[in-house]
Amino acid sequence: MTNITLLDRVQYRSDVVEEKLANVIINKETGCHEYQGYIHPGGYGRFLIYHPDAEVKKKKFYTHRISYAFFKGVNPGKLFVCHKCDNRKCINPDLFLGTHKENMNDMAKKGRVPSRKLNEEKVRTIRKLFTEGEKKSIIAEKYSVAVSTITKIIDFKTWKHVA
């Protein structure tokens, strides 16, 4: 049995990951590998996978980020995994990493200005809490912001420059 290190630097069974990533339909027109599993409200595919440590429950991952890690053999780490096709469901291995600057430019272009109540440190904590399984409503309450604000942060629609 072979393992693969995913974004949390934990080793998972690669056959399980491979099976998840195989759950795509290839769009013949666009060449997009559209994920057929759960699609997060932010538009990205997501899957759950059992953590090897029984104390930890399942971990949630974005399929496009896992696709990048899996097919390129490179952990995207703090970088953003970007779509050439702009199709969020797409996990075509032809994804690329975007830099801080590119994402800042992208954010400016799209006019997505971060909330004044938050700062980079808070944003990092919000994403961490969510990854650890905290409910968005609880996080929103904690930071006195709307749930939609939390969703945008988690989906990297806002605060894209914060890794």
Ligand SMILES: [Zn+2]
């Ligand atoms: Zn695509």
